[in-house]
Amino acid sequence: MDRKIDYKKTKKRLDGRKMDETRPLSIKTGVIENADGSAYLEWGQNKIYAAVYGPREVLPKHSADPLRSVIKVEYRMTSFSVPQRKRPGPNRRDQEISKVLGEALSRAVFVEQFPNTEIGVYVEVVDANAGSRVACLTAASVALADAGMPMRDMVAATGVGKAYGELVIDLNKDEEDAPDAVDIPIAILPNSEEIVLLQMDGLLTRKEWDAIAKLGIKGCKQVYEIQKKALVEKFELSEAKGKSQVAKEKTVKKKTVKKTVKKVKK
Amino acid sequence: MKKVVIPGEILFEERKRLGSNVFVSDGKIYSKVLGITDNENETATVVPLQGPYVPRRDDSVVGVITRENFAGYGVNINSFNECFIPKSAMRTPLSLGDVIIAKVSNVSELKEADLTFPKRMGDGEVISVNPVRSPRLIGKNGSMLDILSQGTDCEVFIGKNGRLWARNGDLELLKKTVKFIEENSYKSNLTNAVESLLRK
Amino acid sequence: MRDTVMEYETSKVLKFAREGKRVDGRALDEMREITIETGMSENAEGSTIVTLGKTKIIAGLKVDIGKPYPDNQDEGSISIGAETLPLAHPDYESGRPSADEVELARVVDRGLRESKAIDFKKLCITKGEAVWVGFLDFYALNGDGNLFDAGSIAALVTFNNAKLPKLDKEGKIILHEYDGKIKLARQPLLTTFAKVGGKIMLDPTYLEEKASDARYSAATTDDGFISAMQKGVGGSFTLEEVDYMIDKAFEIGDKIRKQIKQVK
DSSP: TTTTTHHHHHHHHHTTTOTTOOEEEEEEOOOTSSSSSSEEEETTTTTEEEEEEEEEEEEEEOBBBBBBBBBEEEEOOHHHHHHHHSOOOOOOOOOOOHHHHHHHHHBBBBBGSSEEEEEEEEEEEEEEEHHHHHHHHHHHHHHHHHOOBSSSSSSSSEEEETTTTTEEESHHHHHHHHHTTTEEEEEETTTEEEEEEEOOOOOOOOHHHHHHHHHHHHHHHHHHHHHHHHHHOOOOOOOOOOHHHHHHHHHHHHHHHHHHHHHHHH | OOEEOOOOOOOSSSSOEEOEEEEETTTEEOOOOSSSTTTSSSSEEEESSOOOOOOOOOOOEEEEEEEESSEEEEEESSSSSOEEEGGOOOSSSSOOOOOEEEEEEOOTTTTTEEEEEEEEEEOOOEEEGGGGGGGHHHHHGHHHHHHHHHHHTEEEETTTTSSEESSSSHHHHHHHHHHHHTTTTBBSSSHHHHHHHHHO | OOOOOOHHHHHHHHHHHTTTTTTTTTTOOOOOEEEEEEOOTTTEEEEEEETTTTTTEEEEEEEEEEEETOOOOOOOOEEEEEEEEEETTOOOOOOOHHHHHHHHHHHHHHHHHHHTBBBGGGGGETTEOOOOOEEEEEEEOOSSOHHHHHHHHHHHHHHHHOOEEEETTTTTTEEEEEEEEEOBBSSEEEEEEETTTTTESSSSSSHHHHSSSEEEEEEEEETOEEEEEEEESOOOOOOOHHHHHHHHHHHHHHHEEEEEEEOO
C-alpha cells in the first residue's frame, strides 16, 4: 500500500467512509431450511451464512457436560472467498477463530438450560474482505436467536483499530494492509457492555486504546440495532387473514392467469 | 400493547410478577427469547416464537420408534434425549418407524423424559409443527382442536412435542390449516380466520 | 425445521412409492423447481447459487497460474471439489472428505471433463511454462437430495460465466481485473434418478435417497452425447430401465439447458 496516504490530511478513508462509519450491513434470518435457526449477512463485501442445529445429543458422548450445553462453533471459508484460493479443510486460523467465537457465544446463551447437549453453530464465509470473524459472530448470534435459544443478550461485534494515522472503525482489506494497521475484533453484550471477544494485533499507545475501546462499543451498538431489526421484521403483528380475504386474493390471481392465457392465444 | 422482543431486550425497569421466558438482572426484567410480550399483562412474560421442545411432566407426546433391543424400544419424541419404553409396557411388539402416543410421567435433571401409557397408533399421518407454536393448535380448553377435527373430519391427536397425528378425513385440508395456524400463531383474530378457512 | 424421524419418513416414502406416488406430490419423472443466481462472490472468478427445490448449493471458481504437467506442456487444467457442510443438514459431518463427497465431486467433474466442453489447450498461457489452473469447489448450503444435478448445474453455469484474470507485463495476475472468458464447446449436464420401492424417480429428495435401493446419473450434452454415467447404492437396474433413464436425461437436460441460456 501507498505509504503516503494520510487519513489526517484526507479526512476521508480510501473507500470514502468517515472514520467512525461502518460498511453497509444487512442481515436476513431463516435462510437455511434444514437448520433450527439461520442467518445470511452481508457486511461490505463480506458474505456469510450461519446455521444453528440443536440443542442435540453430543457425539462423541464423553465430550458432553452434564451441567450445560456445549456450544460448538465451526468457522469456515469457501475456497473462493479470498483472492488467493484457500485450501479446503480448516487451517489453524479457522480453528482459533472457531474457538473464540464459541466462547463469546457461550456467555450469551443460557447454556445450563440444556444439560448434556451440544448446540452446533456453523458459519461459512462465501466472500471475504476483512472483518469476517466479527461478521460471523454477528450472524451466529442472530441465528441462535432465530433458533429460539434462551439468551441473556445478543452478541454484537465489530472491527475497530487504526490505519493511515487515524483511529477507524470496521477496517477493510486495504486498511488492514496499512503500514501502521492495528486490527481489533471486539464483541459485547450490548446491555451490560460486557466484552466477550477481544483480539488485537499491531502497535497501539495506551491513549489510543481508550479512544478505540469507546469507538468499538459504539460500533457494536449500531450493529445490535441491525440485528434486532432482522429478527423482528419477519413477524408482523397484524390480524390473521380468513377465508374471505384469501378467496378474494385467489380470484384476483385466477383472473390474471386467464388474461395471460388469452394473450398467448392471440 | 403487544410487541415482538428479542433475547436480552428490556421489558420492565420496575418490579413485576415474573412469568415465563424472562430473567432479572440488576432489578430490571429482560426477555430471554425471541417472542411476543404484552406490557399490559399483570406478569412479565414472553411467548416464544421459535425454539426446541423441552419435555415437561404430564405432556402428551407423539413418538416414533427408532431403536429396538431385547429389553425395549428407543423412542424419539423430538427432544434432545431419546426415551425408552420397556417391551413389557406393550401388548404387541413394535417395529422401527411405528408411531406411538404417550404421556411424560417424569423428567430428570438432564431433561430425560420417562413415558407412561404408550399406545401404538395405526395407519395415520404425522405432521411436524413448530413445538412452541403447537399450543395454539390446541387452543383454550381444546377449542382450536375441536374446530380442526370438525372442520376436516379428521381424527386428530396433538402432542406437546411439535407433532400431530391424524387419520381419516381431509388430511390435505388439515395440513394446510395446521400450517396456517403455525404461520399465524402470534396474530390476533386467529380462531375466526381458521373457522372461515374451514367453512364449507 | 425440526423434522420427524428418518425411520418414519422413509417408510412413508416407500408406502407412497408402491402406489406410484411421491410424498411431495410430484410425478415420478418430475424435476423440482430450479433457480440460478450468479456473481455473489467478488473474490471468485465465477460463482453461482443453485436451488433445486429445497436443495441449495454455492459454487465458486478460483483461477491461478500453474506449471503444466510434463506430458501436456500446452494444457491447463481444472479440478472440482465438493463439500457437504454440516451447516446444510443435521446429518452432514465435518472433517475429512467422506466417500460420498468424493464421489459427488468426481461424477460432476467427469461429466464436464469427458464431454471435452473445456479445451485445456486454450488454458495455456506460455507453452511449457505457464497455464491456467482452475479450481471449482461447490458446497451444500441446504441439503435436500440430488446434490449431483444441483452441483452439475452450478459447475456448468460457473464455467459459462467465469472470467479469466488479467496479467501484467511480467505475467502476474492483476487482482480484480479480468481479460477473456473460458469458452465451452458444449453444455454437459447430469440428470439423476433413484430407484425407490421398485419405481424410478427423477431428482430424488434426501428422504427418497435414504429410501432408495439404487441411484443412476447420466451426463448428457446439447449435441447428443452422453459424457458420463454413474450407478450408485447397493441395488440394480435392468437395461430397459437404464435406456429409459438415458432418454429422460436428454429430455430433462435440454429443458435445464434452456433455462441456463437465460442466465446472465
